[in-house]
Amino acid sequence: MSLKPGKKAPDFTLPSTSGKNFTLSQNCKGKACIIYFYPKDFTRVCTAEACDFRNLFGAFRNFDVAVIGISRDDIPTHLKFQKEYNLPFELLSDEKGNVCNAYDALIPLIRIPKRITYFLDKEHVVRAAFSDMFESKAHVNEMIKTLQSEESKKSSNS
Template identity: 90%
Template sequence: MSLKIGKKAPDFTLPSTSGNNFTLSKNCKGKACIVYFYPKDFTKVCTAEACDFRDQFGSFRNLDVPVIGISRDDIPTHIKFQKEYNLPFELLSDEKGNVCNAYDALIPLIRVPKRITYFLDREHVIRAAFSDMFESKAHVDEMIKVLQSEKTKKSTNS
């Protein structure tokens, strides 16, 4: 399950691998963005997903759409993960799981983040969500389809 399409995404502030706190409403003000939640750094599927986002990062950057990854890992672990796999986007640490919970991205009882990806428009309204715990590549593919669809809508409306 994910948050409802058309709903305003919850704002949040979390520590980032940039060394600063990341606040959605401040750091992505006026920008669409991809926010993806994942269970754990250095696990097989999470690594594949991060690398898929890395490999397709140019598609997101060319459209000025930041990618933000969030898990409950701490910042030192995120920094190692980011460096080892040359990830060109910020990873945020939600150690307490509050942001994961606000985005319906936390598995109850075991409190591990689900694998869920959101596309937020320029006003941070949720325009797409994709959830699949075991298929990492589909998250990136789905977001690229959404972005291509958004780009087509804009050019048709211009």
Template identity: 45%
Template sequence: MLKPGTPAPDFALQNAQNQTFRLSDLRDKKSIVLYFYPKDDTRGCTAEACSFRDQYEVFQEQGAEVVGVSSDGTDSHQSFATKYQLPFVLLSDPQGQVRKLYDVPKTLGLIPGRATYVIDKKGMVRYAFNSQLKPLEHVQNAIKILQELAQQQ
């Protein structure tokens, strides 16, 4: 896991609409809640995505964009986003390159891990959370960190 205070590595991945998304395009504009998850439309990942969806307005009020990343393809992401009405960006990382860049650990050495980063407007990692078994904690923890960042400004 990247440590808080580390510059967030820039990357470019395809979103569900097959458009290129670059992390650096949001720099100086918004904070970013970047979350990595194992697989579209599985129980834990769906619960996590729907929790981010249900709190999306809170993230927007805090000046943040939510971005989800998994190895699933763009078609899978589009289906997942449509099925659960997900208003945020889902990115396809089929080779796991960005997952490696962010040093997201695997579960039991096999399954892609679950991690959430809060990145400030300047592109610095302010918070890193790794929990395989508690996907819903990622959402509340990220909101808390964004609120703390807002108070510091």
């Protein structure tokens, strides 16, 4: 399961690799964003996913969409991960798993984040969600397809 498209995304505040707290309603005010939840830094699939977002970061920037990664890893681990893989976006630490839980991105009992990606529009309404625990590249590709579709809808309405 995931948050349903059309539902307002829950606001949250978490520590960030920027050195400041990140609050969705403030840091992405009036801006669309991709929020991707992932299990753990430095694991094979999570590293591939982060690198896929990094490699297509220019495309997300062209769509004027922020990219934010969230896991339960602490900030020192996120900073090492971000530096080692030259990630140009913020990573947020949800050590208690409360935000993961609010976004239906937490596996019950073992409380590890699921691999789930959300596209939120400028009002932070969920427009798309994609979940696949073992396939990282599909998350990035699905978000690019969603953004292209949104862009073509805007163009045809103009």
